Amino acid sequence: MKLTFALFGMSCMVVAVAQAQTPWETVQSSTSCTARHENAFTKVADKLYLIGGRGTRPVDEYNPETNTWRQMTSPPLEMHHFQAIEYKNEAYVMGAFMGNYPHETPIPNIYIFNPVKDEWRKGPQIPTDRLRGAAGSVVYKDKLYLVCGIQDGHYDGHVGWLDEYNPKTNTWRKLPDAPHVRDHVSVAVIDDKLYVAGGRRSTARINQVLNLTEPAVDVFDFKTNTWTTLPESLNLPTQRAGNSAVPFGYKLLILGGESASQVEAHAEVEALDTKTMKWEKFPNLNKGRHGTGATIYKKKVYVAAGSGNRGGGPELTSLEVLK
Numbered sequence: 001m002k003l004t005f006a007l008f009g010m011s012c013m014v015v016a017v018a019q020a021q022t023p024w025e026t027v028q029s030s031t032s033c034t035a036r037h038e039n040a041f042t043k044v045a046d047k048l049y050l051i052g053g054r055g056t057r058p059v060d061e062y063n064p065e066t067n068t069w070r071q072m073t074s075p076p077l078e079m080h081h082f083q084a085i086e087y088k089n090e091a092y093v094m095g096a097f098m099g100n101y102p103h104e105t106p107i108p109n110i111y112i113f114n115p116v117k118d119e120w121r122k123g124p125q126i127p128t129d130r131l132r133g134a135a136g137s138v139v140y141k142d143k144l145y146l147v148c149g150i151q152d153g154h155y156d157g158h159v160g161w162l163d164e165y166n167p168k169t170n171t172w173r174k175l176p177d178a179p180h181v182r183d184h185v186s187v188a189v190i191d192d193k194l195y196v197a198g199g200r201r202s203t204a205r206i207n208q209v210l211n212l213t214e215p216a217v218d219v220f221d222f223k224t225n226t227w228t229t230l231p232e233s234l235n236l237p238t239q240r241a242g243n244s245a246v247p248f249g250y251k252l253l254i255l256g257g258e259s260a261s262q263v264e265a266h267a268e269v270e271a272l273d274t275k276t277m278k279w280e281k282f283p284n285l286n287k288g289r290h291g292t293g294a295t296i297y298k299k300k301v302y303v304a305a306g307s308g309n310r311g312g313g314p315e316l317t318s319l320e321v322l323k
Contacts, residue, residue, distance in 0.1 A: 095135030
């Protein structure tokens with residue numbers, strides 16, 4: 001069976017065949033990335049970048065054409081719990097934390113990494129009344145969007161805020177709140193819509209850090225400026241937070257994550273077909289992981305680093321690809 005048919009077929013039988021015949025490939029390379037978690041992973045131009053993570057970690061650049069990693073300049077400050085954005089051949093970091101558990105502090109500015117110059121610069125300030133970390137972020141039609149998150153580390157203050165930043169005018173705009181508050185979330189845009197799936201309400205204040213996962217899928221329509229929540233029958237099949245989300249054609253892929261249901265990080269990969277509005281089972285990751293990102297390059301899905309168990313370790317260095 002051809003790969004394209006296996007991946008995009010709709011029947012349960014075809015999905016089962018895809019599970020058997022198209023597993024994730026653990027990439028073998030002569031070089032390795034820096035072990036890290038609560039980092040981001042994003043494509044910029046024709047290379048992939050691991051950015052941030054707890055502690056001080058260099059930027060790691062992966063070249064898919066040569067299958068090699070190289071270390072680049074470290075960020076000017078600790079940054080973790082964020083989803084990086086590719087914008088005009090640079091990587092943008094916003095909605096990130098610095099500091100230690102459980103009272104991590106939101107970083108008050110956008111930070112921008114230029115891979116060509118191997119340089120960081122401090123970008124615009126985020127409005128003080130909208131600061132938070134562990135938020136999702138995307139770019140849509142030359143504007144940057146920050147959604148959900150939590151104000152006080154893992155302690156309390158989860159929000160459903162949606163903010164728009166216009167780099168051309170250097171202005172922020174508040175948009176309607178998402179129907180469900182959540183943090184430790186990664187988001188994606190497909191066909192003029194922002195999809196928010198996974199995440200939780202981290203509340204160390206009452207010792208409920210992992211337990212309060214959010215099953216509902218919220219969708220923001222950029223054309224109508226309105227939110228909807230998908231029917232309960234379309235809840236995320238495997239509840240988790242700290243997962244990655246990527247747009248794979250017209251499918252929303254949710255990868256990995258952590259939850260109170262198991263010690264090992266989740267390896268499940270589930271896809272919401274936004275045409276048929278059905279969830280599909282994709283091949284599991286070879287190694288479950290949370291607290292990292294996933295990205296698309298030349299119609300292949302890449303995921304690297306992260307934590308192999310819920311919580312802070314073991315930190316991984318492996319890279320996997322689904323073609």
